[in-house]
Amino acid sequence: MFIGIFLVLTWFVLLIRYPSKALPISGAALFSLALVALWVVWMDNREAHQLARLEMRIAYDPQGCPADRPLRLNLNNGNSVPMLELQWQVAAYAPGENVNLAENLYTAPRYRGPGELQAGADWQDCLPLPALRPGYRPQTLEFRAERLQGSFSK
Structure with a gap:
């Protein structure tokens, strides 16, 4: 948990100090995280539908x-x-x-x-x-x- 807090604080400092560089990287990271989350939800729903057909x-x-x-x-x-x-x-x-x-x-x-x-x-x-x-x-x-x-x- 300490490492997570440290990473969030570091990201926040970098975002305030270097917004022109940190903002595009943060946007790309959020987009990638959203894609992974959508893929996991889609796979989970697919498996649930297949189990329901048994x-x-x-x-x-x-x-x-x-x-x-x-x-x-x-x-x-x-x-x-x-x-x-x-x-x-x-x-x-x-x-x-x-x-x-x-x-x-x-x-x-x-x-x-x-x-x-x-x-x-x-x-x-x-x-x-x-x-x-x-x-x-x-x-x-x-x-x-x-x-x-x-x-x-x-």
């Missing part, structure tokens, strides 16, 4: 999945580009409620996708059940993927 359905399916991984995941890549990687956390909700019943501890698992998934392709897998708050049974809950993070090819 269709993920998670259901409790003890008959169709192994006992240690009773959640069935169906994933469809609705994008026009391949998905390179995907991570998420599973949340559990009672029907009609908005309180997450999965314990969100620091050690809560982060689930990973299939790696590369082509545009329009489907993927199915069985997932382990997240730790639930005491007193709740998984067959009475709805499961959703939250905190999605992913990357897509360009």
Whole structure:
């Protein structure tokens, strides 16, 4: 923080003392910073739109999945580009409620996708059940993927 304050004060002194030289350089620096900020915002919005086009359905399916991984995941890549990687956390909700019943501890698992998934392709897998708050049974809950993070090819 001290270095930042020092740099701002130095820039201010140079701007007052040598305005004809410092002003064009400051303008170019601000323009470059604005371009970088716009590019970051554009990339973030692009990734958010691509993640929104993913269709993920998670259901409790003890008959169709192994006992240690009773959640069935169906994933469809609705994008026009391949998905390179995907991570998420599973949340559990009672029907009609908005309180997450999965314990969100620091050690809560982060689930990973299939790696590369082509545009329009489907993927199915069985997932382990997240730790639930005491007193709740998984067959009475709805499961959703939250905190999605992913990357897509360009």
